[in-house]
Amino acid sequence: MTSHVAADLHARFALAQEVARGAGAVALAHFNAREQLVIETKADPQDVVSAADREVEALIRARIATAFSSDSVLGEEYGVSPGASDYTWVVDPIDGTSPFLNGMPTWCVSIAVLRGEEIVIGVIYVPCADETYAAAAGMGATLNGKTLKLDATRTIRNAVTGIGANHHVSPATVASIIEKLLDAGGSFIRNGSGALMLAYVAAGRLVGYYEPYMHAWDCMAGYCLVKEAGGWHHPFPVTGDGLTKGSPVLAAATGAVSDLRQIAGL
Template sequence: MTSQETDLDRRFVLAKAIAQEAGAMALDYFNRRDSLVIETKRDPQDVVSIADRTVEKLIRERVEATFAGDGFLGEEFGHTAGSSGYTWVVDPIDGTAPFVSGMPNWCVSIAVLHGNEPVIGVIGAPCHNELYAAAAGRGAKLNGRVLTLDPTRNVRNAMTGIGANSHVAPEVMADIIIRLLQAGGTFIRNGSGALMLAYVAAGRLVGYYEPYMHAWDCLAGYCLVKEAGGWHHPFPVEGERLTRGAPVVAAGPGARADLERLAGLA
């Protein structure tokens, strides 16, 4: 085993452990969510609570304690550059709106970049007692079960996840839905893009498309989809682009062409 493989495996073990610990903390907040003070960020649909901030602090502390030279980007507290070549990209609670509304469609999303590639993706969904975990060259698993995507599934015989937010005009989203339905597909939106990407890796959804999404929402899911045998459109992570939004597209092998057409990439 090379030193780089050892470095990756050590971080993979830590990412899975942190996801479990952070998920337990988030679930505790979820079970007493009526006591949380809910704030809005850029619009009334973009909400945050003390749960998001406290969980992100926990994850940062655990990473810094073991890999002090790693960079860190979290949704709530921004980017801290590192010196090791590894950067952790974290959404402490993706799906805060479902979270504060008492729905189980939220997750803890932890990715690790090495260079410009997401080499670790771990997504914990505590309400479902599910842990999705993948690392480069090591495959993807759900609660220890290997995930392998079925190439016979496409938008016409399976469901597609669609994400929307106020960064994208309603008319644009309506056109996406119309074209998907015209192609013989159907769609679901559960309020957590990261969780829907995990569902693509698990074969529950055949693909996922959101015209504007951030790195902390998608990079863990991208690693999972790739390691399960799927495809994803590259996310720009060079320099300041890491902190900006971009289109996110991922699909199983039988739906790549469908999703590329839907996203205007083909």
């Protein structure tokens, strides 16, 4: 990596962390006054969005535009803003909107950066826990400044796996995944935020995470975190319109990769 490229990466990494925490503070204020939020449904009654999601994404986009006006931005609420540089920011202002609106703490702000086709930055901030997960290519992963390194002895049988589900995937498919995992001696949780469960994989709290269909803004930051902590993730399509469409998402510590790939059929 040239010094120029390294400087570009460091500058964006610093901004991603700063913006995630600032956006998280705004989201937390909404969370603490959530009875006043206007809530809308999207394609499905369980797929909800609030004014907080839109306000937080607008704040993040404004900060990026001020600092790096030539970068592209892809966000869950406002889609793609094309740019001229090699960098693309991928943003989920509040991942886990359902827990957020129902008063549960398992939601987060997720910010990733691509350089070309490579995920080079991943930052996930969890306001209710004041936890900052941060990773950049070649720099490792940290949680509140402490280095994260995955334990290769952890498997689906001696640790917990995260499973995700949404209206894009049939109930029978989800039931089959859970059945296979339990048959193999595993156990699972689902906390309502795929991004946060991926952060938990990087932190060693979960040994792996699988969801049959996720969008880039849900998984990119978590993928960077898991990779930099020494784990593995299934590739996400980033060329053409791949970034704006969903894909299977799987990330795991090395000791769980083969079992979870078999369960997922990946």
